[in-house]
Amino acid sequence: MESHQLKDITAPGSFTEIAPQVSEFRRITRVMFSRLVVIFGAIIVVVFVLTAFFAPLIAPYDPTALDLGSKLAKSSAAHLLGTDQLGRDVLSRIIYGSQISLLIGIVSVFIAAFFGMGLGLLAGYVGRWVNTIVMRFTDALLAVPPLVLMLGVAAALGGGLKNVMISVGFALIPTYIRLMCAQCLSIKQSDYITAARVIGASDVRIMGRHIFPNSFPPLLVLITTNIGIAIMAEASLSFLGIGISPPTPTWGAMVNDGYRYLLSNPLVSLAPGISILLVVLAINLVGDGLRDALDPRLRGLL
């Protein structure tokens, strides 16, 4: 009876069921967008990116055009969010400010991820003294409060777009080193790495083709949420007057500018803050959704 069944299964044409062909990508996106808040976050992120790209088309005014005749005007049909202390249109400045936020968010996270993952991979793969040196260096960087580290680097380098990217990127490096190193150490133990070594794969090939792609899912979550952290960091530095200098519109600097004119037009200061809040919140929501979808342990939880 049993042998008969076995025969049946192996016989050609006996398969009535085909294994479900669900692509990994479709499964991940389905899990990710199963929650309403994640969709909400994703929509805001898309709107934010589109705003940054099409700022010149959307903005009703030139963000740096002065109109001293209508300083600190309240919200009206001509100026939806009013004007600031130099008569510049607040809405236009917020729209253009999204460009700086997006740029800093992406470039500084790229810097951090590139150097952090490189060092983490090296430390985890080579081990021994390389690991010790890199991890001690990381511990020291992690001991300094992030904003303080950014301020310190910005103090030495000075402000400006490029230096803000470098200081924010630098402050974000240690988390990548830690995570990449831990991932590398655990993947290194896998049988497929031994197999790759046995068939004569070089160290570079093992790192690049096996360890790196397999450790990528948690790093992707870190990269996503870090874009929000970088945007917040740039806003904080610009708020403190150490980031990007005027007249370039940045959200952090706008909050600081409007701070002295709260009674005349509170929106000058409060509206850009709401943009920061919304964008960072949206990125965090997408990051959460991504983590739920990628992490098998958390799938369906949280």
Next chain:
Amino acid sequence: MAALVVRRLIGIVFVIFLVTVFVFLLLHLIPGDPARTILGMDATPEQVNALRHELWLDRPILTQYGHWLLNVFKGDFGRSTIYNRDVSALLAERLPVTSYLSLFSIILSVLLGVTAGIISAIRRGSALDQTVSVLANTGISIPPFWLGILGIYGLGLKLGWLPIQGFIPPTVDFWQSTKQIIMPVICMAVPAIAVLARQTRSSMLEVIRQDYIRTAWAKGLKEPAVVLKHALKNALIPVVTLLGLQVRILIGGAVLVETVFNIPGMGRLMVQAVLDKDFVVVQGTVLLMTIVVALTNLLVDISYGWLDTRIRLE
């Protein structure tokens, strides 16, 4: 336990040593001549040379570092060119203010964060849980400086309930001082509350599934006993680790919040020093803040060992 403390202490000494190297190199990262940058373009070459000599910039770099480190050990962080005072005196004046604010922020964030986390874990999926989750997500996304300005506008300028800036030590005028710190403390605590609530929730959810919790239910214990006596102590272990990390974020918050509310603490001192290019003060503040964070982490590690016997025995 003693071995654990000694091991952690050695680690911390090493980390602080590396941080002194970073902080020292900070002055040398400045493009061009630091003495020229400090004095500005209209200083005479003689003045620049005098300052170079005073800052030991005209000697080999290792000699400079050794000299600087030795002075720091003796509690001499150098002299501020802007305030014309010893940096150590400035730090001694400013550190208590920041510590005072941080202490209240930590207490507030632990009380609210852990409570919110427990409630949303034991009522998982309920409307309350979802509200906590939305609030926690918002809490980590709120720029602390913006929250401060919102408070100044609403509670200060519009309603006139709270003072909008300044800091009076509680020993001088307790009532006024308390009113002044309410908004700054809340602004510093909000991100910490959010992170703690999230961590406590996921940690409680992990613990609630364990066998010993089922045993506690099975022997007929009431819900408060199960949650507080059995689940919480174990769920708090990862939360305590996180609290150590929180101090880093709290100090970052202090930098922003002290600037918003014009509070003469360490953060305000550092920001002003960066703006004034008063590098000696920047070095002093970075180093002191790092030492404070490192020592807090040591305390956290020790309490961790006390909470989790497995670590003590390792």
